[in-house]
Amino acid sequence: MSMSPLSVAIVGGGIGGAATAYALLQRGMDVRLYEQAAVLTEVGAGVAIQPNGVRMLRRLGLGDELIRSGARWIDPQFRRADGSYAAAMWPPELAGQIEFYGMHRADLLAMFVDRLPADIVKVGHRCIGLEQDDEQAVITFANGLRTTADVVIAADGIHSTLQQFVVAPSAPLYSGSVAYRGVIPAESVSWPPGAMRNWLGAGRHFLVFPVRAGLLINYVGFVTTDEPMKESWSARGDPSALAREFAGWDPMVETIIAQVKATFRWGLFDREPLATWTRGRLTLLGDAAHPMLPHIGQGANQAIEDAVALATVLSHADRKSAPRAMLIYEQLRRERTAGVQRMSRVSGARYDASSGDLHTRDRKLDAQRQERAWVWNYDAYAEAEAAAASL
Numbered sequence: 001m002s003m004s005p006l007s008v009a010i011v012g013g014g015i016g017g018a019a020t021a022y023a024l025l026q027r028g029m030d031v032r033l034y035e036q037a038a039v040l041t042e043v044g045a046g047v048a049i050q051p052n053g054v055r056m057l058r059r060l061g062l063g064d065e066l067i068r069s070g071a072r073w074i075d076p077q078f079r080r081a082d083g084s085y086a087a088a089m090w091p092p093e094l095a096g097q098i099e100f101y102g103m104h105r106a107d108l109l110a111m112f113v114d115r116l117p118a119d120i121v122k123v124g125h126r127c128i129g130l131e132q133d134d135e136q137a138v139i140t141f142a143n144g145l146r147t148t149a150d151v152v153i154a155a156d157g158i159h160s161t162l163q164q165f166v167v168a169p170s171a172p173l174y175s176g177s178v179a180y181r182g183v184i185p186a187e188s189v190s191w192p193p194g195a196m197r198n199w200l201g202a203g204r205h206f207l208v209f210p211v212r213a214g215l216l217i218n219y220v221g222f223v224t225t226d227e228p229m230k231e232s233w234s235a236r237g238d239p240s241a242l243a244r245e246f247a248g249w250d251p252m253v254e255t256i257i258a259q260v261k262a263t264f265r266w267g268l269f270d271r272e273p274l275a276t277w278t279r280g281r282l283t284l285l286g287d288a289a290h291p292m293l294p295h296i297g298q299g300a301n302q303a304i305e306d307a308v309a310l311a312t313v314l315s316h317a318d319r320k321s322a323p324r325a326m327l328i329y330e331q332l333r334r335e336r337t338a339g340v341q342r343m344s345r346v347s348g349a350r351y352d353a354s355s356g357d358l359h360t361r362d363r364k365l366d367a368q369r370q371e372r373a374w375v376w377n378y379d380a381y382a383e384a385e386a387a388a389a390s391l
Helices: 015-026 051-059 063-069 105-113 239-245 251-258 299-314 322-350 358-376 380-388
Strands: 007-011 030-034 046-049 075-080 085-088 101-104 127-132 137-141 146-149 151-154 173-185 195-201 204-211 216-224 263-270 282-284
Touching: 007 015, 007 137, 007 146, 015 030, 015 105, 015 299, 046 051, 046 105, 046 204, 046 299, 051 063, 051 299, 051 358, 051 380, 063 101, 063 105, 101 105, 101 216, 137 151, 173 239, 173 322, 216 239, 216 251, 239 251, 239 263, 263 322, 282 322, 299 322, 299 380, 322 358, 322 380
Parallel strands: 007 030, 007 151, 075 195, 101 204, 151 282
Antiparallel strands: 046 101, 075 085, 127 137, 137 146, 173 216, 173 263, 195 204, 204 216
16 A cells, blocks of 8 residues: 555545545545635525434534524424424434434534644635546546546535536426525523424425524525525525415414525525546535435435445555445445435325324334334445445
8 A cells, every 4th residue: 555645635624525535534545625715605594414414414423513503393393273282203202212303504514623733725726627547537627627536526506516527417407496504592482492393284384493502593484385495505585475374373383484594595406416427536525425305304414425335445545546446335325225215206205194094104204213223223334444444
């Protein structure tokens, strides 16, 4: 194995890219992180860190920070639109074993970025091209910079520039739904500590959970619509339109919406799984590889799994074997993430609770619990360590 560390260029400074940079640094690699924006930042919304994500954050030494910055779900319930109880997310006897944390997306990003040496983060660098040969890869940026690396990781999101250098991009698939989302102070509605609520109604559902150590609550109002939508995480929405969509629901839903001064309106799109993620010294990660709908809350968790798996495999590689290591990473991750993508799509369809038949709805919730056990129990680090033995 080469005495010099692998040089790795990561394009994209979101959660997946920053997590990968941190994981690679822990493994002693020479890392540079390039982001087109002027600062590394996330929009004001929440994310659920689920048991598989918790496992990876602990592997990265961030378990204590997760507990400090997150808000653990201790009472997750599904409710009908009128507020009546429908089902628990998991059986009461498992409450002490299943760890879910709500986190503000900016806090999750900061967990990684704050631990990166300042000189490895290069903001204001918009990637416009890539060339590679058997020895190295060369990235070109709009500001004129050209930089070389042994490995390039495309973590540049659902509209990835680098994806085209691996595979023909997948067309966006509109789900038929939009989501209004944002955060409000928890105290403004006397939100119960640790409570998650998902109110289910015909063609709509309204999800609320705590973030930022319980100081804020994150809300997401999902609405089916045929209206053409822009594929954007950060398009501004109209709070009055949100209020109209959920008028007459549980008074708590209306109370929460009454506190909303600004909201994002997000058209929900995903893609078909890609045929390949890797070409030579370039590989894809996170939304650049597997964008998924939010209905099972796995997008950030899967990106963190990607980060740990890729860093683990590359830690066993040298400059010569790095392309083969990235193929191993792809083989580990592509089938799993495709399965999670499919689950997310199917789960969205299940949320139409127009039937008053609680028994039917409970059967669907039970099916979801079984599927999610497959997601939650996975250990990306252990799988990657085993697979890297072949290098």
